[in-house]
Amino acid sequence: MVDGILADDVLADLNDPQREAATYGTGPLLIVAGAGTGKTTTLAHRVAHLIATGVDPGRILLLTFTRRASAEMLRRVDGILRERDRAGVSRKVWGGTFHAVATRILRRHGKKIGLAPDFTILDRTDSEDLMQVVRTDLGLGETKGKAGRSRREQDETRFPLKGTCLNIYSRAVNTQQSLKQVLQKDFPWCEEHEDKLKQLFSAYVDRKEEASILDYDDLLLFWRALLQDEDGRQQLAEKFDCVLVDEYQDTNTVQADILRGLSPTGRGVTVVGDDAQSIYSFRAADVRNILDFPDQFPGTKVIKLEQNYRSSQPILDATNAIISGATKRHHKQLWSDHKQGDPPQMILCNDDDEQTEFLVDRILTHRESGLKLQQQAVLFRASHHSISLEVELGRRNIPFHKYGGLKFVETAHVKDMLAYLRLAENPRDIVSGMRVLMLLPGIGQVKARGLLDILTENRGDFSCWRDVSPPKAAMDDWPLFVALMRGLGDPKAKKSVVGDQMHRVRRFYAPLLKGKYDNSRERERDLEQLELVAARFKDRMEFIAEMSLDPPSSTQDLATDPSLDEEHLILSTIHSAKGLEWNVVYVLHATDGNIPSQQAVGDTDQIDEERRLFYVALTRAKESLYVTMPQRYYSQSWNRSDRHSYAQPSRFLTKEAREHFDERMAFPSIGNEEEDSADATRQVRESIKGMWS
DNA sequence: GTCACAGAAATTTTT
């Protein structure tokens, strides 16, 4: 390249450490980037700089946490390069999540380690389904067989549910620990089942192999295996000159191994992250990856970004105070040029309803003063925390998009539809096969298994099902079903437009849907949306993989054409808000039990992670920050006999932290004082009682 | 073998 270094005017937007990071040479580089310090900008400039100095874009690998993040990054790279007439080259960059890139690589090179290229991918719920199949096969869930069923035995803990089993399995695999260690540390109540869990997991692994399916963990494991295979390594290690990893604090041991496999000396490796924002340890992410990076790769250059461009100083003061309570951390002091601004507000509400009322009120006030809804975001710890807000927004016709929580593709009817395509793509995929067959009346687990065995014997040719005589109840549907599958399985159909295939499935499936759900009309509309999405894909396999690896993140993303999209408010779990920013941020339910979550107060590591989570939430705000907390929770659940309970503010809002907040009631009380004081004494009693329950 | 029902138990965050 004759260009040499990128023009000064492009790099002039960067501050000194950012510029140093963007232009640093090929040695291992660690960029420690605090919240809002221009991490994305820096990384984008680094990629642009690499390309401008002659690195082949096709030999750059950019690993991000979500596909959205990598798309955004590459868009900015293009923006920077446009001035050099090189716009568009970034399309050649290998960008995406670890899992998405693993899929591409394994399809192409997996043969080396004995992997068929047409594997299908299990998402979280599919993996649970398979776990359940194996679990019942081995008779592990049963409780009735126990002789006598004495009280003693009833007290014995039941075998863990499928979700828990998968958590245990995944944790062992991703942390590379023995089952015993994992059980001891994270699942002590399951320790007595160690032997049976071993049986279960080994059968689970076998099943996946027979069916030619990979779960999320497998994608990483096999990529790593490929890098450890001598042949594979040669081909792959030489594939990339530069590897950049974003959000490195949230990678796990296997991902770190992959990085080492790609570049054993660290040549060409850049990682970016912030240990204060590590919030995925539940998924086996290990902060030590980023903390120990300089030891792993001798000669690492460390560059710290500490100037915050996002938030006003009053907000930074508050967030600095919150994170300073952490027991272990890499010291950083964020500062901003943006000195002016309102202090963050801590809002006390009577209950959930009042919180909702306050939020809607405030959101509209900001809207009236000219701030678009997209520039405001409501963040919460758990997906269900926003339910009452969603209802109210709906009632008032305020459009919103919700991120996190149950995704569109995880709903039963969407999974059903996709299962037809997946079975057609990979007839050995027993998860999809069982799902599809059991939709037919009269076919249950046993029949479904038998039918799949026949299919395997006939090498996946769906014609073999024509000769089967189905149970009476399925008599009408069966020929149609077989015709559908034969059509989809035909090699010619494989290449036909994915939208058309989806349409055929929908015609068959819609009547079944009617009988299965009472809100079938609504669900049918979802399926129409799905068909539209499918129509955007040329390749069926790609479509299916995409739906497992990178599903549309909000239901509304699908329902509306992005180009015609109307103004909308953002609701998001804190986890899904990572890396994003808004002018106004509201953090809901900042009470103990919610933040930190009741389930995560076991040890200091967990509590620290919850603190970082709270920190991530607060640091999303640019100008205004509201932290709201209901004081009273009504519980009509089976669990509690009392009708309501009182909540304390989050323990992270310590006295010192609160000095940086304006504290007030959402709606100053106008009720009669007697009731208030009665409430106050009740609150004391309740909270004392709470200490023993 | 399948299905519908009942009673009990669990309940975060996500590639």
Next chain:
DNA sequence: TTTCTGTGAC
């Protein structure tokens, strides 16, 4: 609110 297991009718 859903998920899981056991039971009994078909």
